[in-house]
Amino acid sequence: MSESYTVAELAAAVGGTVCGEAALRLSGIAEIDHAGPDQLTWAGDAKFTKLIPSSQAGAILVPHDADPTPMPAILCAHVESALVIAMKMLAPSQAMPAIGVHSTAVVDARARLGTDVAVGPLVVIGPGTVIGDHTHLHAGVHLGADCRVGANCVLWDQVVIRERCVLGDRVTLDAHVVIGSDGYGYTFADGAHRRLTHGGNVEIHDDVDMGAGCAIDRAKFRSTVIGRGTKLDNLVHVGHNVQIGAHCLIMAGAVIGGSTTLEDGVVIGGNAGLSDHVTLGRQVQVVGMSTVWSDLAAGMVASGIPARDHREHLRELATLRRGSALLARVKKLTQRVEQLEASADHLDSR
């Protein structure tokens, strides 16, 4: 079940002003064409604004300079920011594990837990591991030895954090994430690939989120680093020694090769691949399914295999499409040249 709130309470929470019935109570949130009379909705742009007259929503988040609406409105400085708060308040609750340590959890006596930590069923915590205040570990989370997990983190079911890895505050890892798996490093000797033991770790800064099934390899030495506020979608691979900056977005299925660097604000599309040892400057955007073989300068939008300037690549694709027309044209031109040659011979021989 969701909590319920009055329009006035919601307005206070999002820092907006009520216009209309402030006492109306709402217990959910939905898009403008789906919201019912006990639900909040929002209209931040023209596409949604034009649906206001026909909406059944109980109340609406609108910009502070919006036209009057048929239902109670909350006037906001930024509708999108207000929406972040309202969605959190009005979404159905997530049923977190209870504060305390579940009787089936296996917690080493040398682990240290902060205040109000929730340790769900069948969680395993190794020796020397430290967990910050208000952190929630869902059922089946495994933390190896000597890990540090910050405050207010949420680790969903069966997340595995291997030995000596470090998480900041407010880190959210969805189910089945693996942090600190061995890096993929071998040397070929005496007829076989010999594993290089990876003695480093993974360091995840504050406010990082990861989707289900991501796998982040530990460094050979020192740390694989994921910077503050960076968000990974599902099933992303991050190789050993990778350095990812702050506020990056990395979409599902992307593969980031070892020792590669992403500066702040980089965006990587779905299923894209980055080679080992390349550097992507600040704000680089890589289109999905592209592959980066070499460094990309700050601000570049890149696509293709290998990735190059996106506009240039689109022009190449357009040229390719005209390829068979070009072929036909050259064939035709050849015939005309042949005719001209024949005629030139004829003139010459006159």
Added chain:
Amino acid sequence: MSESYTVAELAAAVGGTVCGEAALRLSGIAEIDHAGPDQLTWAGDAKFTKLIPSSQAGAILVPHDADPTPMPAILCAHVESALVIAMKMLAPSQAMPAIGVHSTAVVDARARLGTDVAVGPLVVIGPGTVIGDHTHLHAGVHLGADCRVGANCVLWDQVVIRERCVLGDRVTLDAHVVIGSDGYGYTFADGAHRRLTHGGNVEIHDDVDMGAGCAIDRAKFRSTVIGRGTKLDNLVHVGHNVQIGAHCLIMAGAVIGGSTTLEDGVVIGGNAGLSDHVTLGRQVQVVGMSTVWSDLAAGMVASGIPARDHREHLRELATLRRGSALLARVKKLTQRVEQLEASADHLDSR
């Protein structure tokens, strides 16, 4: 161990007619060039039929109008359909967890289990969750709060179903599948990506199968939907709010962006990527490693990055291969035109 059956019993099960020794007992099934005297095999097409004389198989499934065979035969209306039944009967048994609740399972008192449900070791079931008759939960399956799982489902080891998700009947999820992970939805405000709390769920219809490690995100509002009879291979990502129709096939490593729609009977090749908010009409086929950037009309076979008509794309590839020949040709032609021009100048100057 596999069960053993007589040719007569197998014929009855597949709805076929025995031709030869009906009492022969078989305890396995194998391809025609590998089957031994206690094994069944099949020959539904010319490739296999020509191997019948040299086969050691104990008995064989053949079409009802097939030529006589040296071993006992079961004549079938459709060999492929008969094979589905015979493989199920003759495969080694899968060692399902025992009916009842294992002593190490953690089942909330407010969960409701149907008749003959098998709950394996270390399974976790949250409050309000309902499980249908004859469903098998292998070791370490986690079901969050308020989930509904239908009848005759099989959930393999360490499947995670998060809160409020719904599964139909006869759903099979292989190990490590995650259903209901948070959707990847953020809004950038005050210098950081802010998470939009995803209050929706995932709805999986009857007869869906998923391979190991698939991750299916919950909707922002309402449901991410996977339609009846759709089959996902391993490590497939399905984004928030995606609507997948009935009887689709989605190969390993495919990534389906948020709010995208697949109508019935769509086929997606391995490692292919679909952008957000695109619609693929009925029976669309997308070749592996292609990327769909825009809607595809029903029945279309598409390939390339971005995906376009497959035949057209193949023609483009062929043109590309002739690219250097074309370059050489244009160079040659230019020389001939230069000669003509020189000769025309000469004529003009006469």
Added chain:
Amino acid sequence: MSESYTVAELAAAVGGTVCGEAALRLSGIAEIDHAGPDQLTWAGDAKFTKLIPSSQAGAILVPHDADPTPMPAILCAHVESALVIAMKMLAPSQAMPAIGVHSTAVVDARARLGTDVAVGPLVVIGPGTVIGDHTHLHAGVHLGADCRVGANCVLWDQVVIRERCVLGDRVTLDAHVVIGSDGYGYTFADGAHRRLTHGGNVEIHDDVDMGAGCAIDRAKFRSTVIGRGTKLDNLVHVGHNVQIGAHCLIMAGAVIGGSTTLEDGVVIGGNAGLSDHVTLGRQVQVVGMSTVWSDLAAGMVASGIPARDHREHLRELATLRRGSALLARVKKLTQRVEQLEASADHLDSR
């Protein structure tokens, strides 16, 4: 914590000769520009050798014919091979589960464990399963019925091995690997995809490593095989009936379609895809994000979608980049031909 060793002990272990203070004690290893006075480093090539004078390392691995170094040196026949041993000795210890069966593990009475096996918390072992000497099963590993696991294996947290699968000796599987998931095999009959029950298994030979989240499907009949010494990175998919040879390298996110064969020493780049039923000869290399649609001859380096000879593909890409220049050139040439034609008409009409 790492163990500590004297230079003499390390030299003995790697089969090298000490040059300098043999009694110096080292407790870690790092790259040449990061190593401190209690750490070992190495310099096997010119890039690292030139950093020796400025290095703070306590001791160094160098080739046996190297110039004298300011710090104690261990002269080695092969620096890379020595490094494999030294990294293993000097990396921080990995905190393996204790020898014996943890009290929370669920081990079937019909399972058989070798000498000095370590079974961590919440491990599940099915009936008939046999585990070799000195094998370590981390927390939450699940082994189905009738599996065989060799000696000296390490299975990290929550690895799932389904029924009847077989692992050789010294196999290392990182967290969340799934071995023996059902193959993706269906036949369309009576309006729906019908699952073909997969009665085969997976066979993993000695010295295989797999990264986190790999999923290896069982064969329809007989075995999916991964050959001796082959190393898989994270999140790799291997389809049913695949036959992978010895000493292959398969990078993160690669997808290998059913019944495909990789001969010995094949290298597959990240996110690459191999279709069903293709054969890659010995030592084939497939560049990342390429897709193999047909057989590749031994030794070939292939790239592109579909994959072709890598050099040829690079030439095609270069041609594509000159595509718009070519277009302009043909346009220009056409104008010149038109002029020639006009002039020829003029001459003719004289």
